[in-house]
Amino acid sequence: MDSSITDGLLGGGVAVLLGPVITRSAAAKQTNGKLYYGSWLFLLGLVCLLFTAYLGLKFLFGEELFNNSAEATYGLILICSFGVSSYASLAEYLKVKGQFDSDIVTFYSPWTGVNEECWENLVSVNFNALMYWFVLEFESGKSPDNTALKWSW
DSSP: OOHHHHHHHHHHHHHHHHHHHHHHHTSOOOOTTEEOOOHHHHHHHHHHHHHHHHHHHHHHHSSOOOSSHHHHHHHHHHHHHHHHHHHHHHHHHHHOEEEEOSSEEEEEETTTEEEEEEGGGEEEEEEETTTTEEEEEETTSOOSOSSSOOOOO
16 A cells, blocks of 8 residues: 555544544543643644654654655655654643642743732633633733743643
8 A cells, every 4th residue: 555545544543543542531521620631632742742752753764755856855854743743742841831729820831930810800711612612811911821822721
């Protein structure tokens, strides 16, 4: 069987298997005042990392993947894109954390540092159905992290 067909089937199978995992991880949970990403982000980072390693090793030591230099350039861009996605996903999952009580929500992100906001300064809460997380916005204009920290509860 052609390797592109095999790779496509493998990618499709992974996507089908990840769907229920992501949906289940978004279910309501008791967090005891802790805010964190669900396991789906770790799985996404891991899949991107494995895909990067697979393609990178195949590119460096395996069969010829590309027929000309233009294909090789685009292939390297693809490999690097998955590598960056893997890094960002795993960094978010491992480093971004928060906690809350009845007065304050505190959150940390390697991208923005530590932020602390009072609940009384909360302006809006929106549920992002696509990603299964809540986006909090405060009077200061800050969100737990305008780029990333929207927690699955």
